[in-house]
Amino acid sequence: MRAALVRRALQMIAFSAIGVLALITVFIVREGAPVLYKTGVGHFLFGGAWRPLEGEFGIWPMIVGSTVVTIGALAIGVPLALACAIVLAELAPPRARALLKPTIELLAGIPSVVYGFMGVVLLVPWIREHLGGPGPSVLAASVILGIMIMPTIIGISIDALQAVPRSYREGSRALGATEWQTIRMVVLPAARSGLVAAVILGMGRALGETMAVIMVAGNSVRVPHAITDPVRTLTANIALEMGYASGDHARALFATAIVLFVIVMALNSLASLARRRPRRRTRRPLWRRALGALSRGAR
Amino acid sequence: MIDAPYRGAEVGERTKIEVVDLSVRYGSSVVLRGVNLRIRERSIHAIIGPAGSGKTSLLRTLNLLAIEVDGARVDGAVTLDGKHLLLGEVPLAQLRRRVGMVFASPQPLPRSIYENLVFGPRLAGVRKRVDLDALVESSLRQAQLWDEVKDRLDVSALKLSGGQQQRLCIARALALQPEVLLLDEPCSGLDPISTLKIEEALTELSERITIVLVTNNTKQAARVGDRVAFFLLGEMVEDAPADRLFTAPSDPRTNDYLSGRFG
Ligand SMILES: Nc1ncnc2c1ncn2[C@@H]1O[C@H](COP(=O)(O)OP(=O)(O)OP(=O)(O)O)[C@@H](O)[C@H]1O
Ligand SMILES: [Mg+2]
Numbered sequence: 001m002r003a004a005l006v007r008r009a010l011q012m013i014a015f016s017a018i019g020v021l022a023l024i025t026v027f028i029v030r031e032g033a034p035v036l037y038k039t040g041v042g043h044f045l046f047g048g049a050w051r052p053l054e055g056e057f058g059i060w061p062m063i064v065g066s067t068v069v070t071i072g073a074l075a076i077g078v079p080l081a082l083a084c085a086i087v088l089a090e091l092a093p094p095r096a097r098a099l100l101k102p103t104i105e106l107l108a109g110i111p112s113v114v115y116g117f118m119g120v121v122l123l124v125p126w127i128r129e130h131l132g133g134p135g136p137s138v139l140a141a142s143v144i145l146g147i148m149i150m151p152t153i154i155g156i157s158i159d160a161l162q163a164v165p166r167s168y169r170e171g172s173r174a175l176g177a178t179e180w181q182t183i184r185m186v187v188l189p190a191a192r193s194g195l196v197a198a199v200i201l202g203m204g205r206a207l208g209e210t211m212a213v214i215m216v217a218g219n220s221v222r223v224p225h226a227i228t229d230p231v232r233t234l235t236a237n238i239a240l241e242m243g244y245a246s247g248d249h250a251r252a253l254f255a256t257a258i259v260l261f262v263i264v265m266a267l268n269s270l271a272s273l274a275r276r277r278p279r280r281r282t283r284r285p286l287w288r289r290a291l292g293a294l295s296r297g298a299r
Numbered sequence: 300m301i302d303a304p305y306r307g308a309e310v311g312e313r314t315k316i317e318v319v320d321l322s323v324r325y326g327s328s329v330v331l332r333g334v335n336l337r338i339r340e341r342s343i344h345a346i347i348g349p350a351g352s353g354k355t356s357l358l359r360t361l362n363l364l365a366i367e368v369d370g371a372r373v374d375g376a377v378t379l380d381g382k383h384l385l386l387g388e389v390p391l392a393q394l395r396r397r398v399g400m401v402f403a404s405p406q407p408l409p410r411s412i413y414e415n416l417v418f419g420p421r422l423a424g425v426r427k428r429v430d431l432d433a434l435v436e437s438s439l440r441q442a443q444l445w446d447e448v449k450d451r452l453d454v455s456a457l458k459l460s461g462g463q464q465q466r467l468c469i470a471r472a473l474a475l476q477p478e479v480l481l482l483d484e485p486c487s488g489l490d491p492i493s494t495l496k497i498e499e500a501l502t503e504l505s506e507r508i509t510i511v512l513v514t515n516n517t518k519q520a521a522r523v524g525d526r527v528a529f530f531l532l533g534e535m536v537e538d539a540p541a542d543r544l545f546t547a548p549s550d551p552r553t554n555d556y557l558s559g560r561f562g
Pocket of ligand 2: 354355403483
């Protein structure tokens with residue numbers, strides 16, 4: 001009786017959470033779709049001019065901006081994060097791991113405005129002085145985002161690495177593999193789907209980050225030509241203009257949100273696909289197998 | 300099968316592995332203390348004893364896998380052909396190739412049968428396809444598995460049955476052409492036919508290599524062992540030729556164990 005009640009209550013809560021999400025989706029689409037329709041999806045996505053006051057809505061510079069900043073963040077964050085995860089999960093003594101892993105996960109909870117602030121105070125002036133340009137730039141945003149996504153990637157990667165059965169490692173060590181060979185040839189391949197999921201989730205985080213990016217990216221609506229050029233991302237576009245926009249301008253921002261929404265959804269589904277993917281059958285290329293069969297038959 | 304004759308003890312008198320006053324502890328718990336054991340070349344040395352008596356720990360010390368466990372401490376001396384293992388006189392990778400190990404539960408890597416077998420040889424520097432193919436075939440034949448898998452070497456090793464996986468792991472160790480083979484209960488959980496196949500394989504192998512066989516099955520120790528060592532609570536109670544240990548054990552505890560008075 002009691003259990004049934006609790007079950008009911010939990011169900012209601014779960015459904016209302018899903019319901020709220022569905023409502024948000026419907027709302028965004030309803031607000032944004034008319035402008036998409038009016039401007040034409042192609043023109044909206046690939047148009048180079050964003051002049052809201054004259055009713056011209058092309059978000060291509062922002063799509064490019066989000067893309068290059070995210071790629072930059074991954075280029076900086078992923079190698080560092082994976083290296084860090086490998087050291088913590090495989091090489092560090094358990095005591096160090098027990099101390100460092102929660103600390104790193106704590107880093108994920110630092111408000112993004114703090115990261116942005118560090119960027120403004122330290123990174124932006126450094127770039128202006130040493131690399132030229134105005135300072136706020138693709139590079140600044142990539143570095144800050146790269147640092148921000150590291151805790152996420154490290155945390156999930158460590159879990160993925162630790163989920164690899166000890167028997168694989170021991171089997172490999174017993175066959176004469178060194179610790180590093182075992183990591184490279186046995187542990188990493190076995191943890192691959194988890195590592196891919198970690199990277200994709202980090203990517204989603206980079207793509208969705210707003211505050212820190214606004215603070216260090218410069219936000220001018222132009223396709224950047226150098227890493228020291230300022231950029232504006234999709235998220236920054238919405239956050240910067242929503243405060244005063246009205247009419248079609250506001251709807252165009254909702255349309256921007258639809259684009260972002262679709263991209264993030266696609267990434268998240270990719271991540272869960274990568275996680276769930278059954279272990280692939282190991283197989284040699286067809287020609288190799290054919291050769292093998294021939295040579296065995298010949299004997 | 301039950302009343303199979305014991306094998307004689309006069310084979311291979313040269314010492315291959317010598318264990319002197321060996322103690323192993325994990326953290327604060329001592330799992331082996333004061334063990335002395337001489338393993339003769341080209342013989343099968345069976346190790347029996349109840350659960351938790353330290354048999355697996357002994358095996359894992361012989362190829363130094365034990366020192367890789369966090370918090371493990373190994374004292375005493377272990378020599379392979381007179382070289383002190385605990386002093387690092389044999390490089391680790393070389394040791395693992397010379398002393399192969401088969402674990403209690405089969406642990407193939409999540410790769411194809413072929414890839415499992417060539418994993419070790421490739422690391423050891425064998426590159427040529429023909430050489431690898433030859434190694435694969437001969438080790439599978441020695442492990443009595445060739446006929447069952449020869450047409451599907453590219454299938455995932457995880458798709459094999461338990462008994463086949465166990466023989467694959469034996470073959471994988473043999474592919475490195477080791478001098479010593481350590482086997483940890485290779486037949487636990489196997490049907491009598493698979494067990495028989497493995498025992499035949501071991502007897503044949505013992506003409507060329509030294510085998511240390513941990514087994515929970517005293518009958519098996521009697522069937523294939525040249526010598527048998529009995530372990531109890533981390534101590535080696537008795538080590539004798541198989542026929543003597545089973546017919547006239549010198550320690551009353553051995554007698555108790557064999558007649559089923561504990562475990
Ligand atoms: N990694 C480890 N850390 C701590 N204790 C361990 C570890 N491995 C084994 N032990 C302990 O060492 C003792 C001996 O274990 P071992 O596996 O050598 O016994 P065994 O004779 O092989 O037993 P079984 O017949 O059940 O396989 C046990 O009490 C076990 O709990
Ligand atoms: Mg054991």
